[in-house]
Amino acid sequence: MNWTWFHRLGSPPHIYRIAGTLTPWFAWPAGLLIAAALYGGLVLAPPDYQQGEGFRILYVHAPSAWLSVMIYGVMASAAAVGLIWRMKVAHAVAASCAGVGAWFTAVSLLTGMLWGKPMWGTYWVWDPRLTAQLILLFLYLGYMGLRAGIDDLGRADKASAVLAIVGVVNIPIIRYSVEWWNSIHQAPSVMKMERPSMPFDMLAPLLMMLLGFTLYFAAVLLVRLRAEILRRERTASWIREALR
Amino acid sequence: MIEFLSMDGYAVFLWPAYAVTLLAIVVNIVLARRAHEEAKEAARRRLALEDEGSSI
Numbered sequence: 001m002n003w004t005w006f007h008r009l010g011s012p013p014h015i016y017r018i019a020g021t022l023t024p025w026f027a028w029p030a031g032l033l034i035a036a037a038l039y040g041g042l043v044l045a046p047p048d049y050q051q052g053e054g055f056r057i058l059y060v061h062a063p064s065a066w067l068s069v070m071i072y073g074v075m076a077s078a079a080a081v082g083l084i085w086r087m088k089v090a091h092a093v094a095a096s097c098a099g100v101g102a103w104f105t106a107v108s109l110l111t112g113m114l115w116g117k118p119m120w121g122t123y124w125v126w127d128p129r130l131t132a133q134l135i136l137l138f139l140y141l142g143y144m145g146l147r148a149g150i151d152d153l154g155r156a157d158k159a160s161a162v163l164a165i166v167g168v169v170n171i172p173i174i175r176y177s178v179e180w181w182n183s184i185h186q187a188p189s190v191m192k193m194e195r196p197s198m199p200f201d202m203l204a205p206l207l208m209m210l211l212g213f214t215l216y217f218a219a220v221l222l223v224r225l226r227a228e229i230l231r232r233e234r235t236a237s238w239i240r241e242a243l244r
Numbered sequence: 245m246i247e248f249l250s251m252d253g254y255a256v257f258l259w260p261a262y263a264v265t266l267l268a269i270v271v272n273i274v275l276a277r278r279a280h281e282e283a284k285e286a287a288r289r290r291l292a293l294e295d296e297g298s299s300i
Contacts, residue, residue: 034269047252054254060265100272107268111261118257216269223276230283239287 010087012229013238019222019229027219033212040205048202057115059205062190063213065108068136069174071101071217075143076168079161091157092232094164095147096224100217102140109133120184128177129185132170139167153232 008014041059048055075097082090112130113123124130143160150156178187189197190206198206233239251258 043248052254053252054258056251056254057258057261060262064265064268099275103268103272107265110264114257114261114264118254220272220276223280227276227279227283230280230287234290240291243284243288243291 010085010089012089012092012233012236013242015089016226016229016238016242019226023219023222026215026222030212030215030219033208033215037205037208037212040201040208045202045205046199051119054115054118057111059209061108061111061115062206063209064104064111065133066210067213067217068101068105068108068133069171070214071097071104072136072139072164072167072171074221075101076164079164082157083161083165088157088232089229091161092228093221093225094161095157096221096228098140098144098147100220100224102137102144105133105137105140109137125184127184128181129174129183132174132177135170136167136174139163139170143167 037059041056045056047053075094078090078093078097081087082094109130112133116125117123143163146163147156147160150159177183178185190203190210230239249255249259
């Protein structure tokens with residue numbers, strides 16, 4: 001088997017260049033999808049038969065919640081690859097994920113509170129789903145704090161990678177909390193095995209939002225990764241070429 | 245228009261939720277770009293220092 005591709009994946013100059021080329025290919029479709037989904041979700045989709053116009057918070061809440069969990073998955077996977085194969089670029093990917101993940105976890109909590117108030121009558125309850133999501137925010141903040149607290153880059157990479165990997169136990173708890181326990185949070189409408197329980201004109205904007213947010217994250221991650229690689233490759237001669 | 249903006253009484257919850265999300269989207273673009281620009285600037289400064297050092 002030819003392993004060249006794997007070694008190129010670990011090569012900072014290669015990744016730096018590829019990331020720069022790829023960014024607009026993620027950013028533009030993301031922008032178009034999110035704009036179209038905004039129109040679809042706010043204007044075209046019919047009001048919900050129970051929640052009226054209020055259900056439209058779904059179109060920002062669900063994609064943020066999806067990003068918060070998906071980014072954690074990317075971060076922990078990259079951290080594991082970095083730990084196992086000692087791949088520096090993988091650690092750079094993990095480090096680039098945390099800030100964005102923390103932001104969207106906070107957004108999912110805030111939009112959830114703004115949805116909970118009119119529907120449940122309260123901004124916050126110590127419900128399993130809500131609590132697990134709050135723990136996710138603390139995991140991100142802990143990861144960032146740990147990295148910031150260790151001066152030696154190699155040690156920061158290793159220690160934060162272990163934290164990221166241990167924190168993965170929280171992900172299935174978030175996912176299944178609404179099924180395992182008596183949660184006030186509604187069960188998934190889309191991310192489940194059966195058919196989504198929504199009419200098409202309600203579902204289409206949501207799917208577009210989910211895809212748009214995912215592509216948006218990819219674009220942001222690539223820019224952050226380029227910054228992280230430059231910061232790490234302090235004396236590499238390729239930087240001279242790349243910055244020309 | 246007024247009817248659209250009022251969202252059948254949910255406006256006070258719905259629009260802040262959209263605003264917060266849009267804010268996060270914009271802020272993360274700005275932060276990522278700034279981080280990249282700063283990293284490039286720092287790398288340029290390092291390279292300039294190196295050149296100075298080697299010419300002495």
